Amino acid sequence: MSEKTSGLSTRHLSTGSLVFMIIAASAPLTVLAGGVPTSFAVSGRLGVPVTYVVLGILLMLFAIGYGAMSGHIQNAGAFYAYITEGLGGRQGIGAAVLALVAYNMMQIGLYGLFGFSLATVLTAWTGVSVPWWVAALLGWALVGVLGTHSVDLSAKVLGVLVSLEFLIVIVVGVLGLRTAPEGVSLEALRPGDFFTQGIGVLLAFGVAAFMGFESGAIYSEEAKDPRRTVSRATFIAVGVIAVFYAFSAWTLAMGVGPSAINEQSSELGPDLLFVWLASISPALSECANLLFITSLLAALIAFHNAAARYFFALGRSGVLPHKLAFSGSTGAPVAGSVTQSILALIVVVGFAAVGAGSSLGKMFPIVTLFTWLTNAAAFGLVFLLAVTSVAILVWFVRHPRGHGVITRWVAPALAAVGLGTVAALILVNFDLMIGSDQPSALVFVMPGIIIASGVFGLVWGEIILRRRPDAGLATKGIDAVPKRPADPDPSHTNAPQERTLS
Structure with missing residues (x-):
């Protein structure tokens, strides 16, 4: 098959572009x-900034092995490839199906928040009531167009949007420290307010803020010098995200006041930032509100690209229909992008139909589509990170490749x-994460979808490998890439050749 139908664009993305792609997903x-306000509200603690530091350190530990392995294995289905190489073909296929479901749930769930936020702004500007699903479909159309074009275009768009996000967050931080009603202190940074009874809730809510950081390896086939670019970009992104989240959470607490931040967060929720900014500068509050929407758009683009590349990788390896491996002249995973867009359209339209006349009113897409799907996806992706860590450990036991202990x-x-x-902890606190104050079937249904997808993937993997033992990433279509200079350690001269998995 020609490169046009089965190949992604090669070696376009620099370290900087990858960093923007990763940070955009974390929004x-x-x-x-x-x-941040949700964590303050639900936990009732001041240790939210410390949460991001602790999680950043944990994810840095993951990135050490993840980045090192990315130098030897490049594939658009990152979790799939790593778990296949470390734990086996059927486990890899199980992980692939789970990852595909999780990435799609995360991306599609974001349309609920995006549609609500954009509709609110459009209604305020025009005076005409705009349904949330109409606003969501505007974003859907833009994301779909970008997804079928060169990844360079998405990278440039995301670069602009992420830069604007950083600018407004820095402004918020400066204002928080300048206007601190109770003075600037380290009260919200004390470890004692993190290592306490609410630590499980803090970690469960906090980790969702990092989702997407692992996506660097998904673009490894399209990155310049993937041996170094992916690892470097992942480390930079995790470090920047952790420091930035901790700084912004601390400065927001200072701006509102440590004694008031938990209560105000419970009362105002996501409106806290904009209400607080409006008390300082209404124009700045409007600007932040607009950039909040573009932040969501950036995350939609990033997760769309990740899901599209998973469809591509699974189609190319024969786990899903091979037609999904079709790519256009620009090297974009066109079939995967279109498939993801169709799924998103079906779900958004379905929720719009079900939500018509709901007692939840305008909050329907927030309480249902956004909350249900994104929290379930966060559980799935964190679980996959844990399994991938095990796969990395096992792979390096077999193939040390000169890396240290x-x-x-x-x-x-x-x-x-x-x-x-x-x-x-996410499972234990899932009722809090979806805002349920009483027993709800959703506590079991939403995580159950994630778990069931993994089990289905394992069964499907067993069926595929029984029918075609040569199928899957572990044995099919492995193309060699240039070797590194000879390993100076004689004990490693028989180590396996680095490769790109197809």
Whole structure:
């Protein structure tokens, strides 16, 4: 098959472009406006800034092995490839199906918040009531167009949007420190307010803010010098995200006041940031509100690209229909992008139909589409991170490749334990995460969808490998890439050749 139908654009993305793609998925302004107040409100603690530091350290541990392995294996289905190489073909296929479901749920769920936010702004500007689903479909159309074009275009758009996000968050930080009604203090940074009874809730809510950081490896086939670019971009992104989240959460607490931040967060929720800014500068509040919407758009683009590349990788390997491996003249995963867009359209239209006349009113897309799908997706992705850590550990046991014991053993092991614990905490606190104050079937249904997708993937993997033992990433279509200079350690001269998995 020609490259046009089965190949992504090659070696276009620089480290900077990858960093923007990764940070866009984490959506800094969305986290500041939505995630930070929610964490303050639900936990009732001041230790929210410390949460991001702790999670940043944990994810750095994951990135050590993840980045090192990315130098040897490049594939658009990152989790799929890593778990296949480390744990086996059927486990890889199980992980692939789970990842595909999780990325799609995260992307589609964001349309609920995006549609609500954009509709609110359009209604305020025009005086005409705009349904949330109409606003969501405007974003859907733009995301769909970008997804079928060169990844360079998405990278440029995301670069602009992420830069604007950083600018407004920095402005918020400066204003928070300048207007601090109770003075500037380190009260919200005390470890004692993190290592306390509410630590599980803080970790469960906090980790969702980092979702998307692992997406660097998804673009490894399209990155310049992937041996270094992916690892470097992942480390930079995690470090920047962790420091930025901790700084912005601390300065928001200072701006509102440590004694009032929990109560105000409970009362105002995501509106807290904009109400507080409006008391300082109404124009700045309007600007932040607009950039909040573009922040969501950036996240939609980033997760759309990730899901499209998973469809591409699974189509290319035969796990899903091979037609999904079609790519256009620009090297974009066209079939995967169109498939993801169709799924999003079906779900958004379905929720719009069900929500017509709902007692929840305008909050329907927030309470249902956004909250249900994104929190379930966060559980799935954290669980996959934990499993991937185990796969990395096992792979380096077999193929040391000259890496030290910290890279091969210590970091992956600690990451597996830490991320597994966070995944368990999300399950334990899932009722709080979806805002349920009473027993709800959703507590079991939404995580159940994620778990069921993984089980289905394992069964499907078993069926595929029984029918075609040569199928899957582990054995099919492996193309060699140039070797590194000879390993100076004689004990490693028989190590396997680096490769790109197709």
